[in-house]
Amino acid sequence: MRTIRIGAGAGYSGDRIEPAVELAEHGRLDYLVFECLAERTIALAQQARIRNPNSGYDPLLTARMRAVLPACRSNGVRIITNMGAANPVAAAQATTQLAQQSGLRGLKVAAVTGDDVLGDAKQVDLPLDIGGTVRDLGNRVVSANAYVGGGAIAQALADGADIVITGRAADPSLFLGPLIYEFGWALDDWPLLGKGILAGHLLECAGQITGGYFADPGFKDVAGLARLGFPIGEVREDGDLVITKVPGSGGQVTAATVKEQLLYEIHDPARYFQPDVIADFSAVKVRVIGPDRVHVSGATGSPKTGQLKVSVGYVDSYIGEGQISYAGPGAVERGRLALEIVRERLALTGVRTNELRFDLIGVDALHGEKFSQGSAPYEVRARVAGRTDSLAEAARVGEEVETLYTNGPAGGGGAWKSAREVIAVASGLIPEAAVKATVQMFEV
Structure with missing residues (x-):
């Protein structure tokens, strides 16, 4: 053969x-x-x-x-x-x-x-696995x-x-x-x-x-x-x-x-x-x-x-993110304080988010505090991410993280921020x- x-x-x-x-x-x-x-x-x-x-x-x-x-x-x-x-x-x-x-x-x-098949999907008003139809997504469909x-x-x-x-x-x-x-x-x-x-x-x-x-x-x-x-x-x-x-x-x-x-x-x-x-x-x-x-x-x-199967891409939301690192004695404690400062700042300044995450990468970023265990690491990276309805609002999340450089706690470095559109997929x-x-x- x-x-x-x-x-x-x-x-x-x-x-x-x-x-x-x-x-x-x-x-x-x-x-x-x-x-x-x-x-x-x-x-x-x-x-x-x-x-x-x-x-x-x-x-x-x-x-x-x-x-x-x-x-x-x-x-x-x-x-x-x-x-x-x-x-x-x-x-x-x-x-x-x-x-x-x-x-x-x-x-x-x-x-x-x-x-x-975008035209066909709109014409038949294709039902989607996320609930609703293509028409329900309006002009967000990509x-x-x-x-x-x-x-x-x-x-x-x-x-x-x-x-x-x-x-x-x-x-x-x-x-x-x-x-x-x-x-x-x-x-x-x-x-x-x-x-x-x-x-x-x-x-x-x-x-x-x-x-x-x-x-x-x-x-x-x-x-x-x-x-x-x-x-x-x-x-x-x-x-x-x-x-x-x-x-x-x-x-x-x-x-x-x-x-x-x-x-x-x-x-x-x-x-x-x-x-x-x-x-x-x-x-x-x-x-x-x-x-x-x-x-x-x-x-x-x-x-x-x-x-x-049809994959339908659509604009779901916007995500703003900021990260900053802490190292040395008390790194975890300073990282947690950084997160609490940003949490309070976002509320004080009225940043409108649909979802927020506050993570210490290397400690609880994947599975949460429930599964965090072992001795404190020498270094951590604090990350805050928020889902919003506009790019401008998303940018404010990272900006608040960046201000930790001079507004405490001590020793923060390597700050990074971003704001981006999120494309999601329904079927x-x-x-x-x-x-x-x-x-x-x-x-x-």
Whole structure:
């Protein structure tokens, strides 16, 4: 049976670039996939596109392409990515321009569009999981993008694309698309599609499965994290899967790293809802077959729901924050006094907040005073954060922290402040039939 090798070049927008270059040069790949979209990322990209119609794609797109394109072209590696974010067409155009400047001819770049469903979401007044509907959010709505599947990616590859750039495709679908194309899997062969989703789910977070997020010194030691290698999936025509990495790269692929990634962000392992299929991981078996080689089998699938998840980005509020450090004897006591001063100042000056936090980082910032224990630390950092309805009001929170420099307590330093808009995400469901993913091709 035929086997193809798919490498994961990124697990989020700001991921390292060197491991992807290593994969392109030494991974003997057929495909290199960059998964770079989180829930809020595309809403932020839509804001950028509003400010500049030629932007709205991943800010590292050009750097990533410049780094891997030469090796990918030399080694016959095709690239698939969701770095198109809010503007796949502009991303494709930027990629073709880069290829021209690099002297790479005969390159076909496909932009997959259709995931932007803001107009439809407003028209049908999409119900949201936060309660209410899209219309209830009014002019605070920034974006609405549906999670499309692997079908359009497969079509782009069939049309001859060397690079496929999508917007909000489901993460595992980026890996499923080439499997559908290469092996001719039917779009209603649910068991095979379920196996493909398993491969995509295991690969999508890149360094997590090779020991990155897995590492915990003294409990789960991992060597070579500074030059962590990203994973490769060897996928056979029948869906059989082996996870591995480039020999000699940092990190590790073990049964434990694979199992942790298998369970990552899974609600019901027997019913993992995806645009292409409902995947079933409940009978998956993991078996080590060699150094950094793990065989994974047992996934299957059932018919998809006919509905697609929609992520709706909206302006939720504004957050003002201030921080200042205290060190030496009495650092905790001075830090707590600093927090009490700011608490009183915010009330005295009438700063209007919807929510306030007062934390001593390193003491109680994550789990609160209830879980704070042990000897007093030598140094602490006091942090105050407030949620407000305006940017101007948010700025006042950090300003009050900054005034602690000269208004007590003693020894404060390294003050920092910020005020920022908060983009939140809500979710809803839209009929799959309402979303038409299309392919637009560009050539160098």
